[in-house]
Structure formats: C-alpha cells, structure tokens
Amino acid sequence: MSQVLIESVEAIIVDLPTIRPHKLAMHTMQNQTLVVIRLRCSDGIEGLGESTTIGGLAYGNESPESIKQNIDSHLAPLLVGQDACNINAAMLRLDKAAKGNTFAKSGLESALLDAQGKRLGLPVSELLGGRVRDGLEVAWTLASGDTAKDIAEAEHMLEIRRHRIFKLKIGAGEVNRDLKHVIAIKQALGDNASVRVDVNQAWDESVALRACRILGDNGIDLIEQPISRINRSGQVRLNQRSPAPIMADESIESVEDAFSLAADGAASIFALKIAKNGGPRAVLRTAQIAEAAGIALYGGTMLEGSIGTLASAHAFVTLKQLTWHTELFGPLLLTEEIVSEAPVYRDFQLHVPRTPGLGLALDEERLAFFRRK
Ligand code: MUC
Ligand code: MG
Structure with missing residues (x-):
C-alpha cells in the first residue's frame, strides 16, 4: 500500500450562542468560540479535531484567533506532505519546531487520531x-x-x-x-x-x-x-x-x-x-x-x-x-x-461512541452558517 499523506489542514473559527451567560472569575461568556480542525489525507479520509479555549485570552496563552493564525502559518505547513498514519512522528515534528501552543497541538493530534481511527475502523479509545x-x-x-x-x-x-x-x-x-x-x-x-x-x-x-x-x-x-x-x-x-x-x-x-x-x-x-x-x-x-x-x-x-x-x-x-x-x-x-x-x-x-474515529461527522450546512466570515 502506498503511503498515506496529509494533504491539507484547515482551522475554522465557529461562534455559537450559549444557553445563558456563563460567569467565571475572569470572564463572563455570552457565547463560545470553537476552533474546528479539519485534516484531509491522500486516501480521502478526513480527521476532525478542536482547539477551543474560554474567553479569548482570559483563560490561557492562546486565543481562537492566535490558534488559527499559528496553525495556518506555522503548524499546518509542517504537517502537509507527512505520513498521516505516523502520529508519533507528526507530533514530534510539531514539538521540535514549536514551543507551547498546546491548544493548537491538541486539535491537530485529535484530528490525526480521528483520521487513523476511521482508516483502521477503530474508535480513538481503542x-x-x-x-x-x-x-x-x-x-x-x-x-x-x-x-x-x-x-x-x-x-x-x-x-x-x-x-x-x-x-x-x-x-x-x-x-x-x-x-x-x-x-x-x-x-x-x-x-x-x-x-x-x-x-x-x-x-x-x-x-x-x-x-x-x-x-x-x-x-x-x-x-x-x-x-x-x-x-x-x-x-x-x-x-x-x-x-x-x-x-x-x-x-x-x-x-x-x-x-x-x-x-x-x-x-x-x-x-x-x-x-x-x-x-x-x-x-x-x-x-x-x-x-x-x-x-x-x-x-x-x-x-x-x-x-x-x-x-x-x-x-x-x-x-x-x-x-x-x-x-x-x-x-x-x-x-x-x-x-x-x-x-x-x-x-x-x-x-462514548464505539464507531470509528471520534464517532462524529460535521453538519456541513450548519458549519457554513456558523463559521466566522
Ligand atoms: C475551568 O476553569 O475549569 C470548566 C467548566 C466550566 O464551567 O468552566 C471550565 C473552565
Ligand atoms: Mg477550572
């Protein structure tokens, strides 16, 4: 079997309403901003991940906008063209080139696992x-x-x-x-x-x-x-x-x-x-x-x-x-x-689903509606 390569990585900012304001010591959330990661592979399989934080920069060192920017400019180019099946090698490559950025890396690692699980027919837990x-x-x-x-x-x-x-x-x-x-x-x-x-x-x-x-x-x-x-x-x-x-x-x-x-x-x-x-x-x-x-x-x-x-x-x-x-x-x-x-x-x-990968599929219409333009 020829090697499966990572073809593209997309970071998508999505703004969603919350059921009520959510009051934390450092920030009151009126809505939540997700960063959805979509990793496409040469065998047609797509992995999903998420790199979400709370309250812009109120909680940690990464904001939704910085996560997207750092993935687009620094992390995605390191992954494109790499072996999609070798998660150790892919994450090591990111860790060598980029300090910190654990939120961004978490979404990418999740997407790699989701894709590999779908490929092998196994839930990520397995x-x-x-x-x-x-x-x-x-x-x-x-x-x-x-x-x-x-x-x-x-x-x-x-x-x-x-x-x-x-x-x-x-x-x-x-x-x-x-x-x-x-x-x-x-x-x-x-x-x-x-x-x-x-x-x-x-x-x-x-x-x-x-x-x-x-x-x-x-x-x-x-x-x-x-x-x-x-x-x-x-x-x-x-x-x-x-x-x-x-x-x-x-x-x-x-x-x-x-x-x-x-x-x-x-x-x-x-x-x-x-x-x-x-x-x-x-x-x-x-x-x-x-x-x-x-x-x-x-x-x-x-x-x-x-x-x-x-x-x-x-x-x-x-x-x-x-x-x-x-x-x-x-x-x-x-x-x-x-x-x-x-x-x-x-x-x-x-x-927790027992279906391959994370066990989720995107609703493309809803994603298109809620993604930040
Ligand atoms: C936190 O600080 O733990 C988790 C639950 C919740 O309401 O806020 C988060 C963040
Ligand atoms: Mg806490």
Missing part, C-alpha cells in the same frame, strides 16, 4: 490502548451568578437525571458573599449532590486559607485552583491545610508542569484537559504521572463543543481511575450543533 468503561459521569457548572437560579437549575438537572455533581464558579465577587452563595446551594441540595467550587486563581493565599477551611467544613467536596498558578509554595501550603482537597487546573499548562506539581505536593487532584497538555495522547502522560504519584484524577473541559468533548472522552475512558469523574458538558452549554449527531447524555453519563 487506538489509545482500549477503553475500560463506556460512559463517563459528567458534572454541571452552575454559573448564572444568581443563587436561586443556580439552585433551580441544579434541582432540574437532578430531576431529569442528567447531573448530580455541581461545580460552582466563584472568585469574581466578594469572598464572604461567594461563601454564602456556595453554602446556600449545598444546603439546598444536601446529600443528593456533590458540590465543588472553581475559583479560577482569584484568591490570594491569605483569603484562601480561611475560605478553604469554611468550604471544607460546610460539605464542599473539592476546591479547584483557589490561587494563582504562579504561587506554587502557597498552593503546597493550601494543599496541606485545606480540609477539602485542592485540585490543580490552571497550574498545569504542560505534562512537565504536572510532574513538578506532583513532585512539590501542590495538589491532591489533577484536572486533566487535552488542550493544556497537547492532545488526547499527551493528557494520558499527565494521567500516568498522577497515578504514579497517588494523585486523583478529574476529566476537565475547556467548554469545547462536541468534537473536543469526544476527543477528551476517548482518552478518559481508557483511565484506570477517574475518582472525581468529569465535567465534559460543553455541548450542553451551546444552543446549536455543528455535527450531525450530538453526543448522548443519559443517566448522569456521557456515552
């Missing part, structure tokens, strides 16, 4: 060594900014059996008001739900020491990234003192970050995100570091659409332990789809 579960329990984020609305939203999710784990985005408001908001929600939901918070780095250590104690004492199960990713020693101290476990999210911007966090004892849970590691294979390297260090795992999201969500899910179903479950609800925050069959959420779980 290319990654094989799944040990078919479904993933999915948390929902309460982030309307209003306590009563959040409680009503959580109760509805419990009733329709879609979510029983809730993450509350705090840190934008005054700390005592935030604590009251969280405790009111936990009291309303009681033992029917796991309630966690994500501070998105908004506190300093002096505030976090007191707040983490109050949250832990009031039944909050997990505290995500309470202080700046830069304050490593503060995070180590918080991890030793907080009654609720500390999860690292923004602190992990690469697989190497995961290693040094583990070595320093700076978190007892890692939020795994394909975008922050450079793809579904790269995120599994971070998972292996965590497993070796006795750090628990959580399947995180950058609020990707269906493509990025399933690229994450195919990696997460291969994991031995996923103690804190996942938050792969991105498609449910959007009012519109650009794939022909949306991922299936049922009985608190996301069901």
